[in-house]
Amino acid sequence: MLTKEWKQFKSGTDIRGVASEGPEPVNLTDEVIERIARGFALWLSEKTRKASSELSVALGHDSRISAPRISAVVTRALTGCGIRVFDCGLASTPSMFMATLDIPCDGAIQITASHHPFNRNGLKFFVKTGGLDAPDIEALLLYAQENKAPAADKPGSVEPSDHMKIYSAHLRNIIKQGVNAENYDRPLEGFHIVVDAGNGAGGFYAYDVLEPLGADINGSQFLDPDGMFPNHVPNPENQQAMDSVCSATVIAGADLGVIFDTDVDRGGAVDSQGMEINRNRLVALASAIALEGNDGGTIVTDSITSDGLKRYIETTLGGVHHRFKRGYKNVINEAVRLNEAGINCPLAIETSGHAAMRENYFLDDGAYLVTKIIIKLAVLRKEGKTLESLLESLAEPKEATEIRLPITEEAFRECGEKILADLEQYAKEQNWQIAPDNHEGLRVSFGKGEGEGWFLLRLSVHDPIMPLNIESDAVGGVEIIREKLIKFLTTCSGLNLAPLLG
Known part of the structure; x- marks a missing residue:
């Protein structure tokens, strides 16, 4: 089981954290990065059934200011496990997956935090079959938490790769x-x-x-x-x-x-x-x-x-x-x-x-x-x-908005799930049209005179937030649908409705 300290770095199928001084304290320290890289080395060794000294990994990064530091630490950790590292330098994330096929190599790491602020960074991992899934990330973080690494009888090597060409x-x-x-x-x-x-x-x-x-x-x-x-x-x-x-x-x-x-x-x-x-x-x-x-x-x-x-x-x-x-x-x-x-x-x-x-x-x-x-x-x-x-025949909504409602209870997932269950029951009582192809949260549609659109209320994948999307094909429809939701949501506890009411 991951501790709170190590779980904070898991962001879906990525590793994310604070890597540069700024408004938040740095938590992606050299030690943390090194342990995560070694955890990936152990995971990759087990996945491929190869000794770490037989593995090769491509390494790239985006333009973030923390990239040189993190790249150096990851390189040191991987070569310390006996791995051959192909240093691809400034690269796109998709190119790092392609490197596993083109170079070829057993795995790849991209140092990136996507569109997040300058002070944040992270790592994305690939093998020849694609990006790692959430359980894989949890497994390598568990190795990092336990400070595990594959044994190496000799150090690995580093060589530059112009894979972006x-x-x-x-x-x-x-x-x-x-x-x-x-x-x-x-x-x-x-x-x-x-x-x-x-x-x-x-x-x-x-x-x-x-x-x-x-x-x-x-x-x-x-x-x-x-x-x-x-x-x-x-x-x-x-x-x-x-x-x-x-x-x-x-x-x-x-x-x-x-x-x-x-x-x-x-x-x-x-x-x-x-x-x-x-x-x-x-x-x-x-x-x-x-x-x-x-x-x-x-x-x-x-x-x-x-x-x-x-x-x-x-x-x-x-x-x-x-x-x-x-x-x-x-x-x-x-x-x-x-x-x-x-x-x-x-x-x-x-x-x-x-x-x-x-x-x-x-x-x-x-x-x-x-x-x-x-x-x-x-x-x-x-x-x-x-x-x-x-695109001429694509009908676009007249109005659309997204409102993010913070959950105030510590057990945010349980709170959000209860709100969704209660909303579904309420929607049935009101004879609202619940979407038949609903796979996430609750999506409800309304006809003419009732807002002429739809809303979707769901629970954020990672954060204590309930995003609410509303679209309408009529001017003023979003407000009609919003008012319908306010009537229900004001009866719920654990939800900050200020963004909806403001």
Whole structure:
């Protein structure tokens, strides 16, 4: 059983903590990092049934200021266990998975905390079959807690690896094959694409993928790595970040804008009119791409996707929409499960921008998603069409909001589960329409005159929070639905309703 001290580092399928001085005390100390790295070495040795001296591990990092320190500590810990380390330097998270196949090696570690503030950092782990799951993270943390490590009869080694060049070439080849232009090696000549890397690890996409293929990348911004993220949060879900890339795309007169999070496992896009292709629009576009050649296929999304998106996937595209739990790994694992059960499922995607295609190992890779969008842009241009025309039939809500309600009781999970159970009973008494495909929390729909939309109340995966999403197809509908919920939630204890009432 993990103690509170070590459990704090587990964030779903990642390790996360405070790595640099700032508003919080540092808890990802050298000792903690070293013990976690040794724990992974022991876990990997057992997983592969190899002695640690026979193992090899790729190591990369994003642009965070704590990366050099953590990288040095991880390298020292792994080589101390006899492991051969391939130092990939500044890299994207998806490239670290690909390194297990390309180099090849037994495992990989990416030092990243995604879009979190500059003072935080963490570690993501991969093997040849994909990223580690939550039970694997718990197991290696237990080894760290017990200070266990594999025995080594000799020290390991370190060698530099320019794997990002291999990964970039891989993406270029996908575009060449997908566009199949007359000038095969320069398929993006005549295209103007703006890239916003948010000073994370994604600048390579402009310089090493798009420009060599002939694309005009003028107007691209924040391509240089800077772990203090001075311009905006590197996060496609952040409105300031999206406003920034939308503006840059319009000013440049570009055909497309793309934006990545810090470690490039998520991406978003902007059309030539400066309109976001994000959240539901991104899911719709990715679904249209994934269902080509997969007629009637199933698209797995997280739970907060809109009713209009469901109609687009099922009516316009002829696919099946399967809503599942929030959490990119939950969505991916569900897609894998469906395929194993014989159901054709080519895509798992969260509204946050995590998109994983079956054709790409179900790896959530923002650069791969953007690559597929660029191919679609080029193919549509040959047909005299645009990306915008592909999304014309997508009905979007008139109003949408997300409200995060703090749980005030220490046993927050039990409190949240009771509130959801009581709400379900209340909904039945009110004859509310409970969603039949509900896999998380409670989703309820309302017809005309009743708000003309839906709400989803759920329990956060990790935090003492109950996120509430409300969408409506009518102006003023969100307020009608909000009032219905207030009537119930004011009878509940253990929930801070200030964000809902304010």
